[in-house]
Amino acid sequence: MKRAPLLARILLPLAVIAIAVGGAGYLQATRPLVQPEPVIEQIFAVRTAPVSFSRHQPRLELFGELVAAREAVLQSPVEGRVIEMSPALVEGGAVRRDEVLLRLDPFDHETRKRELQASLVQQEARLVELELTAAADRDLLALNDERLAIARRELDRQQKLRSSSFSSTKNLDDSRMKVTAEETTRRQREREIAAAAARIDQQKAAIDQLRLSLGRVERDIAETVVRAPFDGLVERVDVALGKELRAYDQLATLIDAGSIEIHFTLDDADFGRLWQDGLVGRTIDATWTLGDQAFALEGRVSRIGSRVQASRGGVGVFAEITGNPHSAPLRPGAFLTIGMDDRAYENVAMLPRSALFDPARVYGVVDSRLVGFDVEIVDRGATDVLVRGELAEGLPVVTTRLAEIASGLKVEMVP
CATH class of the missing domain: 2.40.420.20 (conserved putative lor/sdh protein from methanococcus maripaludis s2 fold)
Structure with a gap:
């Protein structure tokens, strides 16, 4: 009777373990299968x-400006008061070559001219006087030569008579003194002639100097009329009617309207490439935009700048304007957009x-x-x-x- 509980205590744990193992096996056998998801490769959409x-x-797109190849700073050539001005001598005015821009009062210069003319007449008269005196001295020298020749012949005659005892010693001494006196007079006359020649040279030099001064005054009188050296546009006017001017005072700046050209900069790489391909003579197109108006210009590269523009990082290029189909009013400083064919x-x-x-x-x-x-x-x-x-x-x-x-x-x- 006691052996049954002991057996039960031994078999019960074994039964529990067996049930647990069996349950685990059943669960393992009946678990659902999980299928792995396939890896999908990413596809990128591209253009x-x-x-x-x-x-x-290629076509180079550049920027540039209009510049004047020639401009002149007009200065007053002489001093004087402005008595007349051209209506075109204003900011933006257009003038023609040889057009009178202004006139200066010539009174002081004309007065100086008359003074010089009077001095010239006086000095020329003095020259005539000196030349007449020199001519008279030469005539007297010729007379001295004749008297000297006579005195020498008389001395020879007295010497011969004295050797023959037909003349006294006094007569011989008188003849000698006469020759000496004539020789002394002749030398004095020669010195006077030489001095007169020097005075004549000095007088001629003074006359030449007066003539030069007179020529300068006449030029100054002519320059009281200031004319335009070429066709151009006026800017920076610094003169007014009645203003007293000194020589070399600035009047205005004149821009040659016919010399306006296009200036732009090529960077080092573009310049080196285009230079090898032939830069000078290459055509360009430019556009000057004013508000909603665009003026097309045509050009051709004419020359290269004389130095590298370090501040702009390249080389300056100049192009002459070969076409202005819309007759645009070209002015220096206008900003341009420029197109130019690159190397092929x-x-x-x-x-x-x-x-x-x-x-x-x-x-x-x-x-x-x-x-x-x-x-x-x-x-x-x-x-x-x-x-x-x-x-x-x-x-x-x-x-x-x-x-x-x-x-x-x-x-x-x-x-």
Whole structure:
């Protein structure tokens, strides 16, 4: 009777364990199966541009201005009071060559001219007087020579008579004194003639100086009338009727209307490229915008600036204006937008700048996947880039900017 409870105490835990193991096995056998989700590859939507190799000549878009190749600062050539002014001598006035711009009072200069003329007459009369005196001295010298010759002959005769004892010593001495006196007079006359010649030279120099002064005064009188040196436009006027001017006072600035040209700057890269391709003689188009009006201009590069413009980072270029179809009122300082053909490139592809990834790589779409291609950048524009490389004609090149782009990505091309 006591053995039954002991057996029950032994078998009961075993039964519990067996039930637990059996339950766990049943649950394991009857659990639902969980299928793993398949990995789906991401597809990127991209826009593309086809590769097309051909000849391309980019268009440079530049900025410039109108400048005057020739302008003159008009100055008062002489001093005087302004007594007359041209109506065109105002800011913005247009004048013609040799047009009278202003007149100065010539009174002081004409007075000086009359004084010099009177002095000249006086000095010329003095010259005549000196020349007459010199001529008289030369005549007297000739008479001295005759008297000296006579005195010498008389001395010879007295010497011969004295040797024959037919003349006294006194007569011989008198003859000698006569010769000495005539020789002394002759030397004195020669000195007077030489001095007269020097005075004549001095007088001629004084007359020449007076004539030069008279010529300057006559020029000053002529310059009391100020004329325009060329056709032009007037600016910076600093003169008025009645104003007292000194010599070299500034009157105004005259701009040669026919010398207005176009000036713009090429950066170092553009200049170096275009210089090799022939810069001088290249045509340009310019536009001068005034409000809602746009005036088109045509030009041709005529010369290069004499120095590099460090402040502008390039080289100055000048172009003559060859066409002004709308007869625009050209003025220096007008701001222009300028277009000029760049160098032409053969067998290059033009792509949007967004197709270029650093450093010089583009991605084409081959079988819906990206393939990277290294390219040579020939030219960069504002929105486009010219490239060369191992690209197939017609290959679609990605133009969409992707945050992480690499070869092998799967893409879908969209319009």
